[in-house]
Amino acid sequence: MTEPDVQGLQRRLAEFAASREWQPYHTPKNLAAALSVEAAELLEIFQWLTPEEADRVMDDPETAHRVADEVADVLAYLLQFCGALGVDPLAALSAKIDRNEVRFPVGRPPGRAARTSKEPDRHSTE
Template structure:
C-alpha cells in the first residue's frame, strides 16, 4: 500500500468521526511525539538483547507494533495537513542519504 492510500483511509476514518477540527499541524506533531514516547517506554530499561527476546512474545510484539502504527498515523495526518506527499518526500530523502552516505566499494 502506498502512503496516499493509507492517507486516504486515515482521512476517511477521521472525517467520519468529526475529528478534523482537532487535527491541526501543532496538535498532530505533539500527538506524534506523545506516541513516540509511548513506544520508547517499551525499550526504556532493557538491553537490545532483552528487547529482541521480549518481542518473541506475541502480546509484546503487538503492543510495540501498535505504538509504531500510532506514530506513523499521526505523521501521515500531519503530512496531509501540510500538503506533503510522503511518497515523494521519502524518495527524495533516500536520494539525499545516498549522496550524503555513499556505500563503500566493499561492504564492511
C-alpha cells in the same frame, strides 16, 4: 484482500476523523505533538531493556502486540500530518535517501559526513 497503499490509508484516516468531526483538532501542530507522544510510547516499551532483550521483543506475543499498536499509531499520525501539509511521505523519503547517499558515501567511516563546499571546517582557524 489487496495490500493497503499510503493514499488509501490516508483517505481512511481522513474519513475516520471526518466522521467524528475531529478535523478542527488535526492541525499540523497538534498532529506533530501527537506523533511525538506516540513515538515516545513506542520508546517506552524498550526503555529499560538490554540490547539483547530489545532484539527479542517480538518473541513475546503481548509485547509484540503493543509494539505493533504503537507503530500503527506513529504511522497514522505521520500520514495525517503529511496529509495536512500536502507532503508526499514516500517522495520525501526517497529524496532524503538520495541526499544521504551523497552525504554519506560508501566507504566513509561511520559518523563522518561528506563535507560540502558550503560547510565550514570546524577545525580550521579561519
